Amino acid sequence: MSEDLSGIPTDELIQNMHDDLYDGVVDGVAAGTNELLRRGLTPSEVMNQALVGGMDIVGVDFRDGILFVPEVLMAAKAMKSGMEILRPLLANTGAEQIGTMIIGTVKGDIHDIGKNLVAMMMEGAGFKVVNLGINCDADKFLEAYREHQPEILGMSALLTTTMPYMDTVIKRFKEEGLRDKVIVLVGGAPLNAAFAEEIEADAYCRDAAVAVETAKKLIAIRRGH
Numbered sequence: 437m438s439e440d441l442s443g444i445p446t447d448e449l450i451q452n453m454h455d456d457l458y459d460g461v462v463d464g465v466a467a468g469t470n471e472l473l474r475r476g477l478t479p480s481e482v483m484n485q486a487l488v489g490g491m492d493i494v495g496v497d498f499r500d501g502i503l504f505v506p507e508v509l510m511a512a513k514a515m516k517s518g519m520e521i522l523r524p525l526l527a528n529t530g531a532e533q534i535g536t537m538i539i540g541t542v543k544g545d546i547h548d549i550g551k552n553l554v555a556m557m558m559e560g561a562g563f564k565v566v567n568l569g570i571n572c573d574a575d576k577f578l579e580a581y582r583e584h585q586p587e588i589l590g591m592s593a594l595l596t597t598t599m600p601y602m603d604t605v606i607k608r609f610k611e612e613g614l615r616d617k618v619i620v621l622v623g624g625a626p627l628n629a630a631f632a633e634e635i636e637a638d639a640y641c642r643d644a645a646v647a648v649e650t651a652k653k654l655i656a657i658r659r660g661h
């Protein structure tokens with residue numbers, strides 16, 4: 437999709453980007469992202485409609501055994517090319533710094549697209565974000581807590597087999613006497629509010645926008661306003 441995109445209707449362009457994401461065409465996704473921004477779509481609209489929408493289709497065919505890991509990795513690479521273009525736009529809203537968040541994908545799990553999206557949106561909302569990456573064990577979260585003294589600890593898990601590790605992290609924070617000092621937000625496709633409650637996280641966040649809202653709300657409550 438390196439041709440002139442200006443004549444393609446927006447709906448069709450988004451559809452083409454879904455196809456390019458599905459096929460792992462990095463340049464096509466990057467070019468489409470730039471073109472949608474040029475047309476005046478907001479960075480969030482481009483992210484949700486073109487990128488997340490495309491990855492949802494990949495997810496369905498991955499689940500159904502139509503796509504396999506190598507193809508999904510290519511799709512992830514294409515998605516990241518679009519996210520890189522959006523990152524500075526989402527992260528530079530000039531918002532006043534509200535607080536600090538550490539965030540990581542838990543041990544055993546290497547999915548990082550959603551977690552990175554949450555990190556970007558939190559930065560855009562005025563948080564300092566320390567992104568700990570993937571496969572984070574409890575020690576890594578604890579070390580980062582001690583170094584950065586964040587108000588928010590965010591954890592992401594995309595696998596039903598790794599989500600229980602969030603409980604391990606929270607228990608370690610309790611053992612170290614640190615649990616009450618930090619707001620714990622959790623997210624990822626297999627989670628829900630009941631799970632968050634069960635492991636005594638402060639909240640489950642369905643998506644990045646909810647993570648931002650919830651973080652702001654819980655910080656305000658904690659600060660007493």
Ligand code: B1M
Nearest residue numbers: 495499546547548549550590592595596623624625643644
């Ligand atoms: Co994987 N994978 N994957 N995968 N993969 C899933 C998660 C799966 C649902 C696919 C499926 O079967 N339909 C399935 C899990 C099934 C289950 O456990 N119930 C699965 C599987 C099985 C696997 C492997 C085991 C496959 C294998 O090897 N046989 C393997 C595991 C590797 C491991 O982690 N140890 C694996 C590997 C991979 C790739 C490496 C190929 C690649 C990851 C690349 C990368 O991330 N760099 C990959 C991908 C891309 C997916 C799917 C297709 C897409 C995930 C994604 O990026 N979505 C996924 C299918 C799906 O989820 N529908 C799938 C887009 C992203 C924007 O959404 O991550 O949900 P999401 O994030 C959202 C919210 O969930 C929330 O906000 C985000 C933005 O709105 N959120 C948070 C997420 N984290 C948050 C943290 C917060 C708050 C909100 O903190 C406060």
